[in-house]
Amino acid sequence: xxxxxxxxxxxxxxxxxxxxxxxxxxxxxxxxxxxxxxxxxxxxxxxxxxxxxxxxxxxxxxxxxxxxxxxxxxxxxxxxxxxxxxxxxxxxxxxxxxxxxxxxxxxxxxxxxxxxxxxxxxxxxxxxxxxxxxxxxxxxxxxxxxxxxxxxxxxxxxxxxxxxxxxxxxxxxxxxxxxxxxxxxxxxxxxxxxxxxxxxxxxxxxxxxxxxxxxxxxxxxxxxxxxxxxxxxxxxxxxxxxxxxxxxxxxxxxxxxxxxxxxxxxxxxxxxxxxxxxxxxxxxxxxxxxxxxxxxxxxxxxxxxxxxxxxxxxxxxxxxxxxxxxxxx
Amino acid sequence: xxxxxxxxxxxxxxxxxxxxxxxxxxxxxxxxxxxxxxxxxxxxxxxxxxxxxxxxxxxxxxxxxxxxxxxxxxxxxxxxxxxxxxxxxxxxxxxxxxxxxxxxxxxxxxxxxxxxxxxxxxxxxxxxxxxxxxxxxxxxxxxxxxxxxxxxxxxxxxxxxxxxxxxxxxxxxxxxxxxxxxxxxxxxxxxxxxxxxxxxxxxxxxxxxxxxxxxxxxxxxxxxxxxxxxxxxxxxxxxxxxxxxxxxxxxxxxxxxxxxxxxxxxxxxxxxxxxxxxxxxxxxxxxxxxxxxxxxxxxxxxxxxxxxxxxxxxxxxxxxxxxxxxxxx
Numbered sequence: 001x002x003x004x005x006x007x008x009x010x011x012x013x014x015x016x017x018x019x020x021x022x023x024x025x026x027x028x029x030x031x032x033x034x035x036x037x038x039x040x041x042x043x044x045x046x047x048x049x050x051x052x053x054x055x056x057x058x059x060x061x062x063x064x065x066x067x068x069x070x071x072x073x074x075x076x077x078x079x080x081x082x083x084x085x086x087x088x089x090x091x092x093x094x095x096x097x098x099x100x101x102x103x104x105x106x107x108x109x110x111x112x113x114x115x116x117x118x119x120x121x122x123x124x125x126x127x128x129x130x131x132x133x134x135x136x137x138x139x140x141x142x143x144x145x146x147x148x149x150x151x152x153x154x155x156x157x158x159x160x161x162x163x164x165x166x167x168x169x170x171x172x173x174x175x176x177x178x179x180x181x182x183x184x185x186x187x188x189x190x191x192x193x194x195x196x197x198x199x200x201x202x203x204x205x206x207x208x209x210x211x212x213x214x215x216x217x218x219x220x221x222x223x224x225x226x227x228x229x230x231x232x233x234x235x236x237x238x239x240x241x242x243x244x245x246x247x248x249x250x251x252x253x254x255x256x257x258x259x260x261x262x263x264x265x266x267x268x269x270x271x272x273x274x275x276x277x278x279x280x281x282x283x284x285x286x287x288x289x290x291x292x293x294x295x296x297x298x299x300x301x302x303x304x305x306x307x308x309x310x311x312x313x314x315x316x317x318x319x320x321x322x323x324x325x326x327x328x329x
Numbered sequence: 330x331x332x333x334x335x336x337x338x339x340x341x342x343x344x345x346x347x348x349x350x351x352x353x354x355x356x357x358x359x360x361x362x363x364x365x366x367x368x369x370x371x372x373x374x375x376x377x378x379x380x381x382x383x384x385x386x387x388x389x390x391x392x393x394x395x396x397x398x399x400x401x402x403x404x405x406x407x408x409x410x411x412x413x414x415x416x417x418x419x420x421x422x423x424x425x426x427x428x429x430x431x432x433x434x435x436x437x438x439x440x441x442x443x444x445x446x447x448x449x450x451x452x453x454x455x456x457x458x459x460x461x462x463x464x465x466x467x468x469x470x471x472x473x474x475x476x477x478x479x480x481x482x483x484x485x486x487x488x489x490x491x492x493x494x495x496x497x498x499x500x501x502x503x504x505x506x507x508x509x510x511x512x513x514x515x516x517x518x519x520x521x522x523x524x525x526x527x528x529x530x531x532x533x534x535x536x537x538x539x540x541x542x543x544x545x546x547x548x549x550x551x552x553x554x555x556x557x558x559x560x561x562x563x564x565x566x567x568x569x570x571x572x573x574x575x576x577x578x579x580x581x582x583x584x585x586x587x588x589x590x591x592x593x594x595x596x597x598x599x600x601x602x603x604x605x606x607x608x609x610x611x612x613x614x615x616x617x618x619x620x621x622x623x624x625x626x627x628x629x630x631x632x633x634x635x636x637x638x639x640x641x642x643x644x645x646x647x648x649x650x651x652x653x654x655x656x657x658x
Contacts, residue, residue, distance in 0.1 A: 022592045026472050103655050123658055130466070130599075132658045133642045137459070139657070140618040140645035141611075143355050187604070249595075262614055263351045266578075266606035270459075273602075275516070277595035282470075285591055289469045307643075309653050313462045314638030316469035324638050326432050328468070329452055329461045 005031040006295045008288070009062060011086065012072035013037045015250070016095065018047055019284025020070050027288060029318045033066050063089050068291040070094075072284075080105065087120040087305070088112035091298045093291045095125040095283055102128070102307075110305035119298040120305045124290045125283040126274055127151070131256050133308050134272040138258025142268055145260025146191045150178035150199060154252025154279060162227045163204050166220045168212030171240060173247040175203045178255060186257050189267035202233040205247050207240045252279035289316040334360040335624045337617070338391060340415065341401035342366045344579070345424065347376055348613025349399050356617060358647045362395050392418050397620040399423075401613075409434065416449040416634070417441035420627050422620045424454040424612055431457070431636075439634035448627040449634045453619045454612040455603055456480070460585050462637050463601040467587025471597055474589025475520045479507035479528060483581025483608060491556045492533050495549045497541030500569060502576040504532045507584060515586050518596035531562040534576050536569045581608035618645040 008024050010017050013035045024032045025048060034052030037044050041053045054062075059069075069090035073079050079096045086092055087109045096105050102123055113120040123129070127149070135147050156176045163172035182199050185192045204221055208214060214237050222233045238246075253274040260268050276282045290308070293315035297306065314324050337353050339346045342364045353361045354377060363381030366373050370382045383391075388398075398419035402408050404427045415421055416438045425434050431452055442449040452458070456478070464476050485505050492501035511528050514521045533550060537543060543566055551562045567575075582603040589597050605611045619637070622644035626635065643653050 019592065026591070099658065102658050103651070106654055128658045130470075135657045136642050136646050136653060137618075140621070140647070141459075141614050143647075189606075261606075262355070262610040263348065263607060266610055268606055268611050268614070269604040271600075271602045271604075273600045275598040275600075277518075277590075277597055278592060281591040281595055282597050285470050285597070292469070307650075307654055307658055309643030309646075309650065309658070310641050312639050312641045313465050314636075317465050317638075318469070318472075321636075321638065322432070324465060325435055325636055328464045329428065329431050329457045329636055329638070 005029055006292060007031055007033050007065060007067045008291055009033045009059075009066035009069040009090070010035045010072055011056075011059070011069055011082065012078065013039075013044060013046070013053075014072060015280035016284055016287075017072035019278070019281040020072060020288055021047055021051055022281060023285045023288040027292075027318070029292070030288070033062065036062075059086075059089075066090055068093060068294050070287050070291055072287075080108070083120070083122065084108045084112050087118055088116045089118070091118050091294050092120045093124060093287050093294055094120075094122055095129070095287060096123045097125065097128055099128065106305050106307070114304040117303050119294050119303050121290050121294045121297075121311065122305055122307060124308050125286050126276075127254065129283075129286055129308055130274070131254065131272070134256040134258075134270075136309060138256065138260070138270050142258055142260025142262065142270065144262070145258055145268075148183075148186045148194070148199075148257045148259070149254065150183060150257075151254040152176040152178045152200065152252070154254070154276070155247075155250055159202065159227055162224060163206060163221055166217055166224075168209050168217045168220075169206055170209045170212075171207040171243055173205045173243060175205075177201045177203060183255065183257070186259055187269060187271070189259055189261075189269060191259050196230045197232060200231060202228060202231045204233065204235045205238050205243055206235055207243050208237055249277070250279045252276050252282075292316060292318065334358055335621060336360055336362050336394060336396045337620055338362045338388075338395035338398040338419070339364045339401055340385075340388070340398055340411065341407065342368075342373060342375070342382075343401060343403075344609035345613055345616075346401035348607070348610040349401060349617055350376055350380055351610060352614045352617040356621075356647070358621070359617070362391065365391075388415075388418075395419055397422060397623050399616050399620055401616075409437070412449070412451065413437045413441050416447055417445045418447070420447050420623050421449045422453060422616050422623055423449075423451055424458070424616060425452045426454065426457055428457065435634050435636070443633040446632050448623050448632050450619050450623045450626075450640065451634055451636060453637050454615050455605075456583065458612075458615055458637055459603070460583065460601070463585040463587075463599075465638060467585065467589070467599050471587055471589025471591065471599065473591070474587055474597075477512075477515045477523070477528075477586045477588070478583065479512060479586075480583040481505040481507045481529065481581070483583070483605070484576075484579055488531065488556055491553060492535060492550055495546055495553075497538050497546045497549075498535055499538045499541075500536040500572055502534045502572060504534075506530045506532060512584065512586070515588055516598060516600070518588055518590075518598060520588050525559045526561060529560060531557060531560045533562065533564045534567050534572055535564055536572050537566055578606070579608045581605050581611075621645060621647065 488503040
């Protein structure tokens with residue numbers, strides 16, 4: 001190990017992989033072995049000139065050179081295959097975020113990791129991830145209460161894609177917005193029951209194809225089943241330059257609020273929120289902090305699949321337990 | 330163990346002990362063995378009629394009857410003596426909150442706990458405790474950034490006591506208020522350097538002794554060294570009935586904000602906040618959740634002193650790891 005630093009590999013180089021590249025560079029106790037891509041490595045230009053780029057098959061020679069491999073593929077088709085396969089050969093961290101399939105994915109990663117003496121941390125990032133942690137702390141500390149999760153204001157890729165598929169739409173970005181009214185009710189301690197429509201609204205910025213009818217496009221968007229029909233949706237028509245200039249970022253965020261009561265009815269409110277200038281860069285920063293924890297868990301003999309629920313907060317920090325107690329407790 | 334429930338003891342019965350009594354009652358997986366008091370147990374009337382009350386010396390017979398003893402004494406004189414002594418005989422949880430002396434207290438508790446095969450969780454609550462956890466998560470995930478802690482709006486017992494000692498003051502309550510202006514700057518991502526005066530203000534509600542001069546009292550308060558001279562302080566004079574009616578509660582709260590940046594300068598903000606109707610009841614609820622974790626840590630052979638940094642979030646929940654992954658991740 002070069003100068004005692006944790007050696008990180010990046011498997012997959014989209015927005016998340018680029019975020020991991022930046023976050024590793026910002027971590028003095030880590031070094032980046034390189035990016036492994038299924039594309040032609042010669043054609044890939046990394047953000048940082050000193051980043052090494054390898055073909056996917058080259059991973060086969062790096063089992064002893066990488067302390068933690070960060071899987072930056074998608075949850076739909078990449079991770080279900082790559083997660084179990086790579087957990088048999090590397091310590092891994094991933095952001096598998098299909099909530100309903102997490103138990104199945106956990107089992108699929110756990111067995112190969114355990115057999116190989118490797119440690120895999122699945123489903124981290126901010127939701128699942130930091131929001132999940134806050135849901136558990138809130139419920140454990142205030143057992144009498146309700147937990148509310150709100151998302152936004154942020155760009156939803158899935159909903160933006162859905163709008164782009166509407167006939168007459170040349171380009172589009174969709175924002176999910178939490179309802180200020182609903183959040184105020186929750187913060188007030190009344191523990192309201194909230195419908196889907198009451199919790200979030202949706203806002204679309206759309207560039208029309210030449211000759212497309214704005215009213216027809218708007219109607220097609222706001223009535224789209226599952227994606228929009230259960231929400232109040234506002235559609236703005238803009239030109240291509242405005243979309244590129246004002247809506248090219250990937251902001252996101254959200255809120256986890258636990259509203260509970262203790263004793264003879266004292267209202268207690270715990271709120272966790274994120275306001276993210278870049279969703280993929282923040283998610284990547286969470287993955288990198290958990291890579292540090294995975295390295296330590298594996299060194300401690302804690303093999304198999306884990307989630308954020310299994311990781312003590314101190315393991316994420318480059319500081320020693322003594323430092324943490326003296327400086328941050 | 331009665332029906333598999335975790336058997337809790339309460340050492341000390343002030344506001345915090347009463348909060349623990351309520352929080353244990355709200356936890357289906359716990360049962361309260363009783364309250365142990367240095368006062369005359371016959372003279373102590375517990376909140377809940379079924380709570381058993383014992384003298385302090387009776388603790389000597391309960392080493393095998395109590396799974397976790399929650400220490401509800403104060404940090405100034407009680408815990409420095411009780412913490413090490415009781416950690417040699419029980420698994421313990423405490424809220425030792427003299428930040429500067431935590432390393433020393435940790436060492437004093439660690440040795441006896443370790444020798445006895447017991448587990449002690451020190452310095453939990455909300456600050457130190459939940460706020461500490463959020464300081465570590467924030468710094469580990471966003472290494473380029475600054476962490477800001479604001480307290481309030483809430484009653485400070487230390488400052489209220491200081492006001493009560495001013496000649497001419499019959500009764501008083503002091504609130505610490507976070508500055509909205511300072512918080513807005515922090516949330517804006519500019520990472521300001523903030524002075525003590527800029528971060529918090531202080532507000533006092535004072536009942537005067539008969540014949541006392543309001544201006545003299547106000548001046549004595551706002552110029553009091555350390556307690557008030559570095560802050561902007563507002564003093565309100567009220568009658569005794571108003572003080573009792575409007576200022577008899579123990580609200581508190583605060584904010585931990587990590588303002589960081591990633592990549593090429595995207596601003597990322599993580600905010601954790603508490604709005605507490607009852608400070609002691611909330612602190613007690615945190616202690617009780619950590620008692621669950623201590624019980625599990627000890628069963629797992631993890632002995633000696635620990636802090637919140639050493640405790641994985643899932644250990645606080647009565648739910649199994651499988652349930653947590655399926656329901657809350």
